Amino acid sequence: MTTSAQQDSVFSNTQLSVEAIPALKKLTLLPISKKYRVLNMFAIGLIALIVVGVVTGIRFQGFWSLPENLLNAYPYVVAGIVALASVWALYHFFADVRIFYAIREQDISKQSGLIFRKLSCQPILRVQHVEVNRGPLDRWAGLASLQVFSAGGEMHTFEIPGLSIERAEQLREFILAHKDIGAR
Secondary structure (H helix, E strand, O other), X not given: OOOHHHHHHHOOOOOOOHHHOOOOOOOOOEEXXXXXXXXXXXXXXXXXXXXXXXXXXXXXXXXXXXXXXXXXXXXXXXXXHHHHHHHHHHHHHHHHHHXXXXXXXXXXXXXXXXXXXXXXXXXXXXXXXEEEEOOHHHHHHOEEEEEEEEOOOOOEEEEXXXXXXXXXXXXXXXXXXXXXXXXX
């Protein structure tokens, strides 16, 4: 049989005073590449141009006749596409410069959000794996995204976009080298 003193040494769940909790050291957040915002604006413009091109192609094709109300709706559809693309681009113009990241000995953090700010911290000890992703536009711009997957989750915990390929690989190697080191 175990004594009460032995059980207390194994498990403790003492209530702490909020004032007794150590203060979080201020994170030195690093910005992502400025190319990321430019790349997003370019992608939005390209998508809008393609969609307007498809709508224009359908409007002026000569294979079948379109109903008169669809022909009259063409300028409104184009205006709607331009308006949506403008709002989307405006959001990225302001939101992309508000993406920051930080890495410390024991965790990696990402801060983002234009209207609703979000700070995500992932203990390196809980990292399952890390991926460096590069789409065609990312490769063209020399950028990459770092996706951090936590243990027990099937989706990535968070993604840090807009990193230079060198920085993304450097962060990936650091996390993989330190993920098995226990908390000190």
